[in-house]
């Protein structure tokens with residue numbers, strides 16, 4: 001979709017009747033009901049709809065948390081705004097609308113997909129227009145969850161909803177920013193924070209943390225206690241007094257993250273944010289329409305289409321994903337330059353930070369691929385669908401057409 005087009009709202013009922021079912025791995029270990037109740041009795045928003053921003057680096061678990069909230073019995077009618085980097089909005093919609101087995105839960109009233117590009121910069125104008133359009137349906141929902149891209153700087157997004165006249169667009173009069181929730185991946189978060197500190201101290205994960213009102217240290221099932229403590233320590237050095245909750249698949253009582261009214265602590269947000277070293281490239285003021293994130297240390301995205309697979313091709317695809325995620329096998333792309341900490345341009349090495357995909361087999365199996373750095377899983381989400389062409393979306397450095405060629409070659413082997 002063209003970045004200038006205002007996205008249409010997605011009709012969730014269509015997706016549900018398409019027979020998309022819950023990813024099996026996401027059902028494992030899920031409690032019957034979290035049964036958190038959110039107190040809606042006190043209206044501190046003056047009739048405006050509260051909005052919570054879910055941020056966190058690529059693959060930290062934002063959509064998993066979102067799906068969990070949507071299926072919770074909380075009484076809210078929730079509208080969802082999803083902003084994606086990489087052409088994955090359709091996969092995300094499948095992801096968040098898939099937990100239909102939980103009949104106690106509620107799915108989103110409205111889903112607004114802001115496709116490829118970050119609401120903090122490249123799709124800001126169309127994003128604002130789409131949110132204004134969403135607000136024409138005010139009354140149909142009473143809470144908004146906004147999932148940012150994993151590369152977003154949440155501060156300028158939060159600023160869209162500030163009441164302060166200096167910053168706010170018209171959105172601040174209709175929507176009350178309730179809080180910014182930052183998910184940190186317990187497996188890769190520490191490495192990411194350290195890396196972002198090394199690069200001028202202004203990497204995305206630091207910005208996300210500095211802006212947060214609450215941190216969820218997610219994927220605690222995958223690491224040892226030592227690692228959790230080290231990551232918590234690193235978080236606290238950036239945002240000293242922030243509440244940190246340890247979670248597995250975003251499981252926690254919703255009163256820890258919704259209806260916080262952290263809106264009134266916005267000045268603190270600005271203060272924390274201002275304490276980060278600030279680099280011109282990352283300044284809020286930048287050319288309209290410029291996609292800064294395409295230049296963030298050479299991070300780009302690409303989509304490779306997948307044919308309907310035979311059984312043997314499915315195994316070959318699996319092997320190709322492993323090689324791509326684990327070994328960074330392919331030649332460096334001389335055209336894709338990135339900057340090291342001394343500011344010197346150097347060729348980007350292949351490093352896949354995030355990989356998502358969907359494919360069908362000719363036997364009618366439909367499967368979703370989810371990869372975060374070196375970890376990945378393939379989950380069967382349906383059967384007896386009419387097989388369609390699939391796709392795999394990669395986000396990282398050193399991506400290029402050579403990957404598409406190598407995948408095609410691998411599938412022919």
Ligand SMILES: Nc1nc2c(ncn2[C@@H]2O[C@H](COP(=O)(O)OP(=O)(O)OP(=O)(O)O)[C@@H](O)[C@H]2O)c(=O)[nH]1
Nearest residue numbers: 057058059060061062063064150218219248249370
């Ligand atoms: N083991 C484990 N896996 C998790 C947990 N939370 C999420 N995952 C898995 O991690 C992968 C990424 O989760 P998502 O919820 O899609 O992450 P995200 O932050 O929305 O990803 P982006 O939108 O690409 O930035 C998926 O395969 C999830 O099933 C967790 O607590 N434990």
